[in-house]
Amino acid sequence: MLRQTATRLTRPCTQLRLLIRANAFSTSPACFANRAVVYTETGNPADVLRVQSYDPLPPPPSDSVTIRFHLSPINPSDINLVQGVYPVKPAQLEFSGQQVFVGGNEGVAEVVDVGTAVQGLRKGDRIVVGKPQFGTWSSHRVIQAQDVIKLPSRGLSDVNAATIIVNPPTAYNMLHSFVELKEGDWVLQNGANSAVGQAVIQIAARKGLKTINFVRKRPDLDNLIASLTELGATHVFTYDALADKSLAKHVKQWTSDRPIRLMLNCVGGKDTTAMTRLLGDNAHLVSYGAMSKQPLSLPTSTFIFKNLTAHGYWQNRWYNEHSRQEREELMRTITDLKLKEPEHEILDLSSETSDEAATQRLRETFVRMEQGFGKKVLLRL
Incomplete structure (x- = not known):
């Protein structure tokens, strides 16, 4: 020492x-x-x-x-x-x-x-x-x-x-780099109450995107759901809801004309695996964290029959690959979004x-x- x-x-x-x-x-x-x-x-x-x-x-x-x-x-x-x-x-x-x-x-x-x-x-x-x-x-x-x-x-x-340098750009780039999303499209994410998750909700809402968000069960759950809804979340669930077969039916009804093509993951583990069942064909799963400290396990059938593509995302890599001018342009873009503190x-x-x-x-x-x-x-x- x-x-x-x-x-x-x-x-x-x-x-x-x-x-x-x-x-x-x-x-x-x-x-x-x-x-x-x-x-x-x-x-x-x-x-x-x-x-x-x-x-x-x-x-x-x-x-x-x-x-x-x-x-x-x-x-x-x-x-x-x-x-x-x-x-x-x-x-x-x-x-x-x-x-x-x-x-x-x-x-x-x-x-x-x-x-x-x-x-x-x-x-x-x-x-x-x-x-x-x-x-x-x-x-x-x-x-x-x-x-x-x-x-x-x-x-x-x-x-x-x-x-501003880590979480908002992570959310912004994940929403823009993997799938070309249009107004009315859906995004699925876990860790929705994290700093990135909250930024995803706000940016998506400003683009007219809808979000299905998952969080851990907790004593103040009602307050958390109200807070995320105020930010622009469309639906908020706990991971316990994944065991309810009716959830998949509801999601299918909501997204019948716009199957979910983008899922953002910062948790990993079995709950993340269960969430992939809600995705449509040709979807992209983007992982930027592993808060559960559990491995990400995906069934082979999801890749074969749904043509799922899995990615990893790290904001530091983006900075290493882009110029100072491009970095400053991203900061201006994030500033214009006027995200909540x-x-x-x-x-x-x-x-x-x-x-x-x-x-x-x-x-x-x-x-x-x-x-x-x-x-x-x-x-x-």
Whole structure:
């Protein structure tokens, strides 16, 4: 484990400096400026994460910009990454000869300094990062301009801006990339109350598409159904309904002239297999998650007799395959949709007078999240 250095705002100096361009932490006496959420080994976030201070950054290289993060969400995939069960590598930097990881994949930031050769960006621009697993749980970073996605200047709240890079584009691209859907067509999905699921409902409703949505049974089910219906859901069921043979009959009646050709899956397991029985011929099943941690099992007959096509979707791959201009166009498209802000809570650690106090609050929040706290948590460092 990396030994924590006690750092307080009341002290005149700290011995930490983050040199982003060199991907290294180094030590030198300077006054406190910034913080990041770091860890040195994977495990339970409430045990392994801590808040670490570091000094002001040097001016950015000619092809880069310095950014200040305002809000950075804690997503399920971020937690999985800290736990060591997500199949990508986190941002890794060197501190005092040891490697540390910086958490976070998403967040809204402001450009505060611009390299001499950078074009199309200026101080004050609001941006998000298109580089996967950049380490957004930090206050300031230096990043190459090519990895920055500029956001529209208007029409987007800070909360929506902080959560725009992953879930809404995933929903939008899955609805547009696999099947050419027209007004009146149907979409089937599980995990409908997830951030992607709610975005799917809203985007589909704006396009005149109808949705059949599945969620887990829970004590506040009626409130959840009402909430999803308000967003634009056509029908909402629990997975228990899949055992009722009358459901298939109802779906067939509803979709008789428009058989379901697109199903979105973030759960996996036997319930997802049962949902495929509701699909029409030549349908496409798109998987973007596996929340049940169970394998996706599909009967061979579905492929032979219904000509089902199965896909996997990962938004990071889309960013890797598209230009900065295409990324910014997607952000404008998402902004114009005016999606509802996710229910959220802001964890503001910027006022904590020591790294130890900030770490304690951070870990307490992760304990609450582990116990089923339902709101999206956004960090401010």
